[in-house]
Amino acid sequence: MSRSTALRYYIAARLLLAPLMLWVITTVVFLLLRATPGDPVDALLGPRAPQTAKDEIRQQLGLGKPLWEQYVDYMESLLRLDLGKSLISQGQSVWQIIQDFFPATAELALFSMAIALVVGISVGILSASRPDTWMDAGGRLFGILTYSVPLFWFGMLLQLIFSVQLGWFPLGTRFPITLPAPDGPTGLYTVDSLLRGNLNQFFIALYYLALPCLSLGVLISGIFERIVRINLKQTLQSDYVEAARARGIPESKILINHGLRNALIPVVTILGLTFAALLGGAILTEVTFSWPGLANRLYRAIAQRDYPTVQGIVVFFAAIVAVASIAIDILNAYIDPRIRY
Template sequence: MSRAKALQYYITARLLLAPLMIWTIVTLVFLLLRATPGDPVDAILGNRAPEAAKQALREQLGLNQSLLGQYVDYLGQLLRLDLGESITRQGTTVWQIIQQHFPATVELTVYSLLVAVTVGVSLGVLAASRSGTALDAGGRIFSIVTYSLPVFWAGMLLQLIFAVNLKLFPLGTRFPLSETPPQGWTGLYTLDSLLSGQFGQLATALYYLTLPSLTLGLLLSGIFERMVRINLQQTLAADYVEAARARGIPEGRILLAHALKNALIPVITVLGLTFASLLGGAVLTEVTFSWPGLGNRLYEAIALRDYPTVQGLMIFFGVIVVVMSLLIDIINAYIDPRIRY
């Protein structure tokens, strides 16, 4: 089989599997929410609510039907791209909540990954280039510690040090409540302020973004440090690297131009999947820093038993992970021909 046909077969198979994965996520979310102990109507309205109000809410949620009937209706609703309407925010659909809060989550995720990749790759290269030294051991310890720390504990510790004691950064939120945030079509404050030439607002947005992105980015950087260090050490021991050394090529050029490029191939997969998971998994960071993103909104919806919002947001996050996984697999298939077979 030629490389072109192998690549076409691989992409087709991944495209056919994507809808199956999305359907599995939808089904699991549907069943798990309904397997939760207790009556969601009682959780929302309370045990002392009038029976008429309870019945009306059951009809609104579709809970007066059989489980199969609810499932079929919900699948039909999703096929119309209707994620439902929030119970706690009357008149607000889940899509409107996503439109309002998703840009904040994207912005936090992008800057956190920027910190994670910069710190992780830099430390990984330094540790791999000095294998067996104290710097290598320090890189190992760094990756273990950052991977093990709970994000909420690290966030509160950094808040205590840099916001409360040193007063270098704000405790939380995305922009000062007394000021008008940057206006633009993207909803990303840093990008909108940059496009409009409002550099004062850009500085303010970066100022409020620094502490939460550093917290999440540093905790993620250990993953990239470990991957780069291990893959780069293996690459530096390869035959073609030894051959390059024998030809008198400088060590720095071998490291950056030959070994690092091949060592970064697995990092691309982790980077894409980490980005996708962060879009739905930065809940603790957003709650700790009062960041008005979708993770914080999901936490509020769970606390308030807003089942349509919880269900819609979880499916939205699940679809993002599936799509990003598909894109990363296709990119890796182009970069590394071995994946096609």
């Protein structure tokens, strides 16, 4: 079987498995929400509301049905791509909630990933290119710290230093409430401000993004640093690199043309897993910084026992991770011809 045919079979298998993965995630979330203590009707009406009013609301929301009926109803709605309506937000559809809040999360994730790639790859190169030096030791220490430090603690530390003590960065918002926010088709403030040619809004949006993105990006960068450092060290010790040195090729060209070309291939491989970690980290970052994104809205929905909103947002995030993983697998197969499926 040729490599292209094997790749097509692999992609087809992944596409067929993606709905199964989403079904498993949806089922687990559905059962966990109903197994944990608490009642969404109490969150809606308050614990002191009359029992008759609670029973009436429970019947209207379909919560009085047996569990298996609720599950069948939800799965039928999901097959129609209907994520339902929020129990708390006055019947607002979950799709509308995603549309309103996801751009803030996407912008946070994109800029955090950019910071993670730049910082992680740079530190990894410096560490691997100078083995057994203080830079190498510093790179290893950086990878350990960024992997082990709790994200919420690091975010609060940055807030305490740069926002509370120094007053350099704002807290708890995406754009100044005294200024009109960028309006455009994407919902990404940086992109929409550039589309309108408003550089002032663009730099203000970047200013408000800086601290949350730095918090999330730096900690995720440790993943890339460790991968680049390990693979670049192995590449620089290989036989064909030693042969290049023997021919008198400058070390800088060896590093760029021979070392980095092979050391960066695994970075593409782990991008899918890192993207999943990024969305998980976005929840902690948005809650810590009161960032008005979809992950923060998910946290509020969990606290309020808003079943449809929690289920819809989790399925949406899971679909994004599945699509991103498949796309990165395809990209990686084309970049690295050694991969076989």
